[in-house]
Amino acid sequence: MRFVVALAALSVLAGSAQAQSVEEFYKGKTINLAIGFSVGGGYDLYARHLARHMGKHIPGNPTIVPQNMAGAGSLRAANFIYTAAPKDGTAFGTFARTTGINPLLDSGATFDGTKFSWIGSVTDDVSLCITWYTTGIKTFDDFMKKPSNLGGQGPSSEPDIFARLYKNVLNVPIKLVPGYPGTNEITLAMERGEVDGLCGISWSTVKTRHAKWLKEKKINLISQTSFKRVPEIGDVPLMLEQTQDKEKLQILKIFVGAQQMARPFAAPPGIPADRKAALVAAFDATMKDPEYLEDAKKLDIDVNPVSGKAIEDLLAEIYALPKDVLKKAGEAVTK
Missing domain, CATH: 3.40.190.10 (Periplasmic binding protein-like II)
Incomplete structure (x- = not known):
C-alpha cells in the first residue's frame, strides 16, 4: 500500500513538474552564459552586452551571468555547452563562428554542430x-x-x-x-x-x-x-x-x-522545447529592444541579427556537402 501511495505521489510531482510554465521555471533563476574567449575581445563584448538586456525578455526575468571559458579557440566552451552544461534552459554559450563546422574538419571536436539549440547571432560579419x-x-x-x-x-x-x-x-x-x-x-x-x-x-x-x-x-x-x-x-x-x-x-x-553567423549563441542539445522557444523569442526581442540598440550604438556594436533557424539551415547545408570536399577542407585547416 505504501508503495502504491509513493508511486502516486511521484506521479503527482512529475505531473506538476511537466505542467510548470516557462515563467514559473525561470522566476528567480540564474542563466549562465559561457563565453569561449578571454575578457576584452569582441566575443566578450557582444556576449556581455546581450547578457545585460536579454533577461527581461525571458518569462520570469532570470538573471544572465556571463562567465569566460577561454580555451582551444572556444572549443572548450562549445564542448561544455554540448556535453556538460545543464540541459534545462539555464545555460547557453557563445563561441567562434566556425565552431559549428569544426567536427567536419578533423579538428578534435566530437559534437554534432547541427544538434545545438541555436538561439541566434547578433550580426553577420567580415x-x-x-x-x-x-x-x-x-x-x-x-x-x-x-x-x-x-x-x-x-x-x-x-x-x-x-x-x-x-x-x-x-x-x-x-x-x-x-x-x-x-x-x-x-x-x-x-x-x-x-x-x-x-x-x-x-x-x-x-x-x-x-x-x-x-x-x-x-x-x-x-x-x-x-x-x-x-x-x-x-x-x-x-x-x-x-x-x-x-x-x-x-x-x-x-x-x-x-561569417553569416558571426556572433552566435547556442544552448545545449535537447533542452525542453518551450524553453528553447522562450530563449529564441527573447533573443529576437532583444535585437529590437530600443535600450539594447542605444547601448549597442554607444559601444559601436553591429546589430544585424541572424535567426537561430537561419543558422540551423546553414549548418544543415554545410553538413550535407560531399565527404571528399569536407575531407580536403579539413586537411587545409589542420596541416
Whole structure:
C-alpha cells in the first residue's frame, strides 16, 4: 500500500513538474552564459552586452551571468555547452563562428554542430587578415611574397583556421605562432612585435576595440573574408578573389559562409522545447529592444541579427556537402 501511495505521489510531482510554465521555471533563476574567449575581445563584448538586456525578455526575468571559458579557440566552451552544461534552459554559450563546422574538419571536436539549440547571432560579419604597420607586409602582394609570423590560439580557433587556409590553399608563406588565449592577447603580441599580425579577426572588433589603430594607420588591412567587398573597409581584396581553381573555391566558401553567423549563441542539445522557444523569442526581442540598440550604438556594436533557424539551415547545408570536399577542407585547416 505504501508503495502504491509513493508511486502516486511521484506521479503527482512529475505531473506538476511537466505542467510548470516557462515563467514559473525561470522566476528567480540564474542563466549562465559561457563565453569561449578571454575578457576584452569582441566575443566578450557582444556576449556581455546581450547578457545585460536579454533577461527581461525571458518569462520570469532570470538573471544572465556571463562567465569566460577561454580555451582551444572556444572549443572548450562549445564542448561544455554540448556535453556538460545543464540541459534545462539555464545555460547557453557563445563561441567562434566556425565552431559549428569544426567536427567536419578533423579538428578534435566530437559534437554534432547541427544538434545545438541555436538561439541566434547578433550580426553577420567580415573577418580580416591584418599586419602591424612596422612590418614590410602592407598589401596582399607583399603577403604572398614575404614570410610572416601570424598569431594563433589553437587548432579550432579562427586565427589558426584562416592562417592555415591562406597557407595551404592559397600558398601564402605563413608561419603560425599558436598558444595565445584569445585575439586580445594576439593583438597585444602584435603591438609588441612578437608576431607580424593575425587572420580571422572580425571587422567589427577592429573598428570598435581598435579604432585608434585605424585612425593612426597602425595596421595594414591585407584581405577580407566575405562573398563581397564591404565598402566601409575600402579597397581590400577578398580571399575568394585570389584563386580561380574550382576545388579551392569550394573549400574556401565553406569558411566564408560561416561569417553569416558571426556572433552566435547556442544552448545545449535537447533542452525542453518551450524553453528553447522562450530563449529564441527573447533573443529576437532583444535585437529590437530600443535600450539594447542605444547601448549597442554607444559601444559601436553591429546589430544585424541572424535567426537561430537561419543558422540551423546553414549548418544543415554545410553538413550535407560531399565527404571528399569536407575531407580536403579539413586537411587545409589542420596541416
